Amino acid sequence: MADRTEPQPDxxxxxxxxxxxxxxxxxxxxxxxxxxxxxxxxxxxxYVYDNNSTDGTAAVARAAGAIxxxxxxxxxxxxxxxxxxxxxxxxxLLVDGDATYDAASAPAMVDKLLTEQLDMVVGxxxxxxxxxxxxxxxxxxxxxxGAVAKLFGNRFTDILSGxxxxxxxxxxxxxxxxxxxxxxxxxxxxALELRMPIGxxxxxxxxxPAGSQSKLSTFRDGFRILAVLLGLFKDxxxxxxxxxxxxxxxxxxxxxxxxxVHTYLQTGLVPRFPxxxxxxxxxxxxxxxxxxxxxxxTVTHGRREMKRLSYLAxxxxxxxxxxxxxxxxxxxxPTAAATPRR
Numbered sequence: 001m002a003d004r005t006e007p008q009p010d011x012x013x014x015x016x017x018x019x020x021x022x023x024x025x026x027x028x029x030x031x032x033x034x035x036x037x038x039x040x041x042x043x044x045x046x047y048v049y050d051n052n053s054t055d056g057t058a059a060v061a062r063a064a065g066a067i068x069x070x071x072x073x074x075x076x077x078x079x080x081x082x083x084x085x086x087x088x089x090x091x092x093l094l095v096d097g098d099a100t101y102d103a104a105s106a107p108a109m110v111d112k113l114l115t116e117q118l119d120m121v122v123g124x125x126x127x128x129x130x131x132x133x134x135x136x137x138x139x140x141x142x143x144x145x146g147a148v149a150k151l152f153g154n155r156f157t158d159i160l161s162g163x164x165x166x167x168x169x170x171x172x173x174x175x176x177x178x179x180x181x182x183x184x185x186x187x188x189x190x191a192l193e194l195r196m197p198i199g200x201x202x203x204x205x206x207x208x209p210a211g212s213q214s215k216l217s218t219f220r221d222g223f224r225i226l227a228v229l230l231g232l233f234k235d236x237x238x239x240x241x242x243x244x245x246x247x248x249x250x251x252x253x254x255x256x257x258x259x260x261v262h263t264y265l266q267t268g269l270v271p272r273f274p275x276x277x278x279x280x281x282x283x284x285x286x287x288x289x290x291x292x293x294x295x296x297x298t299v300t301h302g303r304r305e306m307k308r309l310s311y312l313a314x315x316x317x318x319x320x321x322x323x324x325x326x327x328x329x330x331x332x333x334p335t336a337a338a339t340p341r342r
Contacts, residue, residue, distance in 0.1 A: 017044040017110065018089035021066070021097045022079035027055040029099035034064035036103035037095070041110070047087060048097065049079045057097075077178035077186070084171045092171050096162040101125075105203040109165045112199055117317040119170040119196040120187070122156060123163030125205035140222050144185065144229065151233050152192040156200065159188040160225075163203060169314035170196065173307065182228040189232045193304060194311055238300055242293025249286035253279045 019037050023030050034046055048061035050070050062068045071082045080094065091110060095101050101123060109121045145159045162184060170191070178186045191198050234241045256279035264270055 015091065016089040017041060017091045017093070018087050019044045019046040019093045019095065019106075020080075020083045020087065021046065021048045021061075021095055022051060022071075022076050022083070023048055023053060023057050023061070023097035024051040024074075024076075025053045025055050025057060026097040027053070027057045027060050030057050030066075030097045031060045031064040032099045033095065033097050033103070034061055034066045036099075037093075037106060038065060040103040040106045041093070044093070045089070047083065049083055051075070051079050061097075073179075075178075075180040077176065077180050077183035080183050081176035084174060084176055090168050092166040092168070094162065094164045094166070100206050101163040102204040102206070105163075105201065106165075109163075109201050109203070112201055113165050113167065113317060116199060117197060118199045119167045119317060120191050120198045121165040122158060122161050122188075122198070122200045123165075123203035124158040124200050125161055125163075126202045127205045140225075144225055147229060148185070148188060148192070151229075151237065152189055155192060155198060156188055158200070160184045167317045169311055169316060172314050173311040175307075178228060180224055182225045185225055185228055186232070189229075189236065193236055194308055196311075197317075236300060236304075238296035239293040242289045242296070246286045246290040246293070249282050249289060253283035253286060256282065 019041060021030065021033060021037075026033075030048060034048065037044065037046055046066040048058070048066040048068050050058040050061070050068060052070075052072060052074055058068050058070070069082075069086070071079045073079075073082075083094075084092075091113065093106060093110065095103075095106075105123060109123060112118065113121050141158065141160045145156060148156065148159050164187065173194075174187070174190055176183070176186070256275055260270060260272055260276050260279065263272075270276055
């Protein structure tokens with residue numbers, strides 16, 4: 001339950017900016033995060049969603065002036081899904097509650113979204129301290145970013161960044177199926193699959209303050225991200241996925257059949273019936289995989305069309321000549337003709 005009433009839209013400021021902060025045991029840092037983003041974006045409403053914290057995260061966030069809500073299902077993906085469903089705004093800024101992201105970059109990121117009429121702007125992390133980015137995390141980020149580039153398109157350089165700005169139509173068309181830290185991968189692939197207008201901006205990335213501990217496990221969460229990535233590849237690129245299976249199975253079948261065919265051509269006999277039967281069965285499986293890929297590719301194409309129509313049913317990004325973000329982070333009111341449909 002919210003600890004205070006959510007602000008109602010003001011007709012004089014029709015564009016609402018929401019800062020979303022998912023938190024789990026971030027008592028040492030969440031107050032700083034709320035304060036810095038209130039200073040950077042004084043016109044924004046800041047929401048902190050407490051994900052079963054056992055410390056004073058909620059109390060500190062409330063004292064700092066944030067709207068505090070609770071999500072009982074554990075995992076960042078569950079929190080983001082709840083945030084996107086519950087909060088009504090025109091521009092959304094998602095940031096972690098660990099005080100590692102630069103709040104001063106927020107107005108520029110929002111302004112980029114408005115100026116270029118984008119649906120998502122990703123804050124690409126630039127660390128000035130080697131301790132800010134563990135070697136395993138750096139390697140994993142490079143690995144997964146490269147994998148996404150190969151599978152879905154090379155439009156991002158930091159797919160695991162937790163610092164992002166979204167348009168309303170991105171948020172309200174995003175299915176949000178991930179449960180944990182793999183949510184960033186899902187956000188990225190959603191944008192790539194619908195070919196949304198997206199952008200990136202370099203932002204400073206700092207170390208966690210003393211007393212704050214990372215919740216990210218290098219290997220456990222890395223395997224989860226890999227599993228989600230492979231699942232998305234199967235769901236969004238079924239012809240390629242099952243085509244690979246077809247190629248592997250077909251090559252295996254041919255390798256088994258080659259000596260049998262060679263013997264048959266020389267002697268007219270098939271002395272190894274078990275191998276011949278196995279080669280035939282593997283080739284049948286190969287063509288079954290290819291058939292599944294063709295059918296599922298048609299289904300995926302239809303699903304993509306439906307997601308695209310749902311995306312287009314929501315008003316697009318704000319025109320730069322209709323609204324502006326000043327140095328103080330306020331979203332200026334547009335002319336009456338440019339007011340978006342609610």
